[in-house]
Amino acid sequence: MTTYIFRRIIQTVLLLIVLSYVCFNLMTLMPGDPIELMISSNPKITTEDVARLREFYGLDQPTYVRYKNWISTLLEGDLGYSRTYRIPVAEMIGPALKYTFILSMCSLILSLAIAIPLGIYCALRPNSKFDYIVNLLSFAGISAPSFWLGIVLIIVFSVKLGWLPAGGYQTTGLVYDNIFSEILDKAKYLILPVVSLSIQSIGRFSRFARSAMMEAMRNDYIRTARAKGLSENIVIWNHGFRNALIPLITIVTLSLSSVFSGALITETLFAYPGAGRLIYTSIISNDFNVAMVSFIISISMVLVMSLIADLLYGVADPRISYE
Amino acid sequence: MSENTPPTSHSTTTSPETSQLKIAEMEKAQSFSQIVFSQFKENKAALFGAFTIIFFVFVALGAPIIEWALGVDANTQNVFNRYKPPFSHIQASQDVREKEIENFIRRHPDAAEKIQTQLIAQNHVQPIRPEDALYEWINLESDKAIEIIEEIDTPFKNELINKVKNFNSYHIFGTDELGRDVLMRLVYGTQVSMGVGVLVALVSAFIGLLVGSMAGYYGGFIDTVLMRTTDALLSLPLLPVLVVIAAIDLQKIPFLNVITQYGNESIIKLVFILCLFSWMVVARLVRGSILSLREREFILAAKTLGATDFTIIVRHMFPNVIAPLLVAVTLGVGESILFEAALSFLGLGIQPPTPSWGNMLFNALELIYEAPFLAIIPGLLILLVVVSFNFLGDGLQDAIDPKSVKR
Numbered sequence: 020m021t022t023y024i025f026r027r028i029i030q031t032v033l034l035l036i037v038l039s040y041v042c043f044n045l046m047t048l049m050p051g052d053p054i055e056l057m058i059s060s061n062p063k064i065t066t067e068d069v070a071r072l073r074e075f076y077g078l079d080q081p082t083y084v085r086y087k088n089w090i091s092t093l094l095e096g097d098l099g100y101s102r103t104y105r106i107p108v109a110e111m112i113g114p115a116l117k118y119t120f121i122l123s124m125c126s127l128i129l130s131l132a133i134a135i136p137l138g139i140y141c142a143l144r145p146n147s148k149f150d151y152i153v154n155l156l157s158f159a160g161i162s163a164p165s166f167w168l169g170i171v172l173i174i175v176f177s178v179k180l181g182w183l184p185a186g187g188y189q190t191t192g193l194v195y196d197n198i199f200s201e202i203l204d205k206a207k208y209l210i211l212p213v214v215s216l217s218i219q220s221i222g223r224f225s226r227f228a229r230s231a232m233m234e235a236m237r238n239d240y241i242r243t244a245r246a247k248g249l250s251e252n253i254v255i256w257n258h259g260f261r262n263a264l265i266p267l268i269t270i271v272t273l274s275l276s277s278v279f280s281g282a283l284i285t286e287t288l289f290a291y292p293g294a295g296r297l298i299y300t301s302i303i304s305n306d307f308n309v310a311m312v313s314f315i316i317s318i319s320m321v322l323v324m325s326l327i328a329d330l331l332y333g334v335a336d337p338r339i340s341y342e
Numbered sequence: 343m344s345e346n347t348p349p350t351s352h353s354t355t356t357s358p359e360t361s362q363l364k365i366a367e368m369e370k371a372q373s374f375s376q377i378v379f380s381q382f383k384e385n386k387a388a389l390f391g392a393f394t395i396i397f398f399v400f401v402a403l404g405a406p407i408i409e410w411a412l413g414v415d416a417n418t419q420n421v422f423n424r425y426k427p428p429f430s431h432i433q434a435s436q437d438v439r440e441k442e443i444e445n446f447i448r449r450h451p452d453a454a455e456k457i458q459t460q461l462i463a464q465n466h467v468q469p470i471r472p473e474d475a476l477y478e479w480i481n482l483e484s485d486k487a488i489e490i491i492e493e494i495d496t497p498f499k500n501e502l503i504n505k506v507k508n509f510n511s512y513h514i515f516g517t518d519e520l521g522r523d524v525l526m527r528l529v530y531g532t533q534v535s536m537g538v539g540v541l542v543a544l545v546s547a548f549i550g551l552l553v554g555s556m557a558g559y560y561g562g563f564i565d566t567v568l569m570r571t572t573d574a575l576l577s578l579p580l581l582p583v584l585v586v587i588a589a590i591d592l593q594k595i596p597f598l599n600v601i602t603q604y605g606n607e608s609i610i611k612l613v614f615i616l617c618l619f620s621w622m623v624v625a626r627l628v629r630g631s632i633l634s635l636r637e638r639e640f641i642l643a644a645k646t647l648g649a650t651d652f653t654i655i656v657r658h659m660f661p662n663v664i665a666p667l668l669v670a671v672t673l674g675v676g677e678s679i680l681f682e683a684a685l686s687f688l689g690l691g692i693q694p695p696t697p698s699w700g701n702m703l704f705n706a707l708e709l710i711y712e713a714p715f716l717a718i719i720p721g722l723l724i725l726l727v728v729v730s731f732n733f734l735g736d737g738l739q740d741a742i743d744p745k746s747v748k749r
Binding site for chain 1: 387570574577578579581582583585586587589590591676680683684687688689703706707710711714717718720721724725728729731732733736
C-alpha cells in the first residue's frame with residue numbers, strides 16, 4: 020500500500036514536471052510575443068529599448084533557462100503577476116478555484132441524486148417502457164454538446180421567459196443584507212450552468228448505475244436470498260445495491276477528480292468566473308503567466324484528486340489489492 | 343443455433359414440413375458476421391443510428407449536388423439580408439445586380455445600347471443619364487423587370503431574364519450574420535464535421551492499434567513505458583489541454599509551418615491535435631485483447647511454425663481485435679465530432695470562412711436574442727449525429743458481445 024502510494028506520487032510529480040515543461044514551450048509558440056505587445060502600445064520605442072526589455076524580462080535566454088527560473092520562483096510561492104489585470108495571479112486563481120468547486124460540486128450532487136435512483140429503477144425493470152425511454156434520454160444527454168445545451172437554456176429561460184440571468188455569478192452592485200439573501204442571489208446564477216453541466220453526467224451516471232445494479236442482481240447470492248424467502252426490499256437494498264455501490268463509487272471518485280479543473284465551456288458560456296474560464300480567457304488574451312499557473316494548478320488538482328480517488332476505491336472494496 | 347427465427351416460433355405449433363425446414367435452417371452454421379448482423383437488426387435504436395449516419399454521409403458527399411439543386415451557395419455574402427428567418431425569399435443586393443449589368447454592358451456594348459434606347463423610348467424607366475437605363479431596370483421588382491424585358495426586342499432576352507431570376511433566392515433555414523445561406527453552410531459543415539470526426543477516429547484507432555499491440559505483445563519495458571504514457575495522458579483533463587495546444591501558432595514551429603501554405607490549415611491542425619489525445623482508449627483495449635490472445639494455442643502454433651512477430655500480430659491477432667476495435671472507432675467518431683465542435687465553438691478549432699457546426703454555433707452567439715434559430719439548428723445536428731454514432735456503437739457492442747447473444 021505505501022509503496023503503491025509512493026509510486027503514484029512519484030508518477031504524478033514526474034507527469035507534472037513534463038507537462039509544465041511542454042506547456043511552457045507551447046506558450047512560447049502562441050501568437051503574440053509579450054515584448055511585441057509592449058512595443059505596439061508605444062510607438063517611440065527604439066531597438067535598444069527592445070533589447071533591454073528582453074534582457075530585463077529574461078526573454079533573450081533559451082526556453083529551458085526561462086523554465087528553470089519560472090519554476091523556481093513558483094516553488095518559492097511567488098505565482099507572478101497578470102499582465103492584463105496587473106494583480107498577483109494568486110488573487111485570481113484562488114477565487115476561481117472556489118467558484119469552480121462550488122459549480123462542479125452542485126452539479127455532481129444533483130446528477131447523482133437524479134441518476135442513481137433512475138438507474139436502479141431501470142435495472143429492476145429491464146426492457147420496460149420506462150427503461151427504454153430513460154435509455155434513450157441518457158443517450159441524448161451524453162451526446163448533447165454541453166455548450167449547445169447551455170445556449171438552449173439561455174434562449175428559453177433568459178431570453179424568452181426572462182426567469183433567470185444569462186450569465187455571471189452575482190448581481191453586480193447589489194449589497195447583501197444578510198448571508199441568506201447572498202446565497203439566494205448567487206444560487207439564481209448557478210441554476211442554468213449547473214443544469215447544463217448535469218444533463219450530460221446524469222446520462223452517463225444513470226447508464227452506469229443501471230448496468231452496475233443489473234450486474235449485481237444477476238449474482239447467485241441474490242437467488243439464494245430470494246430462495247430463503249427474504250423480502251424483495253431487503254434483497255434489493257441489502258444484497259443488490261450494496262454490491263452495485265462498488266463500481267458506482269469508482270465513477271463518482273473519478274468525477275470528483277475534475278471538480279477543480281472546471282467546466283471550461285460551460286463557465287465560458289455563462290461568464291462564470293471559474294478556473295476553466297480563467298484558463299481560456301488568459302490564453303485568448305495572451306496573459307501567459309496566468310494561463311500557465313492556472314493550467315498547472317488545475318491539472319495538479321486533478322491528478323491529486325484522482326490519486327485520492329484511487330485510494331478511496333481501495334477502502335470501498337477490500338478485494339482490491341495494491342501490489 | 344439460428345437468429346433468423348423469431349422467438350414466437352418456438353411456441354406456435356406448425357405443420358411437420360415447416361418445422362422440418364425450421365430445424366434445418368436452425369442447424370445451418372452461421373458465420374460471425376451473420377450472427378452480428380442479425381443481432382444488430384433487432385436493435386431499433388442502432389438501426390436508426392445507422393440510417394441517420396448514412397443520410398448524413400450522403401449529404402456530405404452530395405454537397406455540390408445540393409448546392410446546384412438549390413441554386414444558392416455557402417459563401418455568397420449579402421449584408422442587406424442578415425439574420426433572415428427560415429423560409430424567406432431574398433433579393434440580391436443592389437451592388438450585386440449592378441455588377442452583373444456592368445459585366446453585361448462590357449461584354450455586349452452594342453446590344454446594351456440598343457436595349458437602353460428601347461427602354462427609354464418605351465418609357466419604362468426615366469434615368470437622368472441615358473447610360474443608366476439598364477441599371478435602373480435591373481433594380482425594379484423582378485416580376486416587373488421580366489415583364490418589361492419581354493417587350494423589348496433583343497437577342498439577349500433570355501440571358502437577362504435568367505439574370506433577374508437568379509437575383510431571387512430562397513433560404514429554407516434563413517441567412518446568417520453575413521447573409522449567407524444557413525442550409526448550404528450546414529451542408530458544407532456536415533462535410534467538415536463528419537470528415538474531421540471520421541478521420542480522427544480512424545487515425546487514432548491506427549495509433550492505438552500500434553501502441554496497444556506493441557505493448558501487449560512485447561510486454562516488459564516497452565509495455566511499462568507505453569502504458570504509463572497512456573495512463574498519464576488519460577488522467578489529464580482533456581478540454582483545458584486541448585485548448586492550450588489548439589492556441590499555438592503553427593507559424594512559429596519550424597517543421598510544421600509548411601502546413602500553413604495549403605489553405606485549410608485549421609482543419610489539419612485540429613485533426614492532428616485531436617488524434618494526439620484520442621488514441622489511448624483504443625490502445626488499452628487492444629493491449630488487453632492481445633495480452634489474452636498471446637497465451638492462446640494458435641499463437642503458439644504460429645510461433646512454432648516460425649512466423650515472424652509481424653505476421654503473428656497482423657495476420658493472427660488483428661482479426662480477433664477487429665470487432666471491439668470497430669465499436670471503439672464508432673464511439674470515437676461521436677466523441678471527436680463533439681470535441682471538434684467544442685474547440686470550434688471556443689474559436690480555436692476550424693476557422694471561418696470554412697463552415698463547421700461548431701463555429702456556426704460560435705457565430706450565432708452574437709445575436710442570440712434576435713436569431714435564436716441560428717444557434718439551435720447546428721446544435722441539433724451535432725446532437726443527432728453524435729447520438730446516432732453512440733447508438734450504432736452501442737448496438738454493435740451488444741451484437742458482437744457473445745454474452746448478450748440471444749439464442
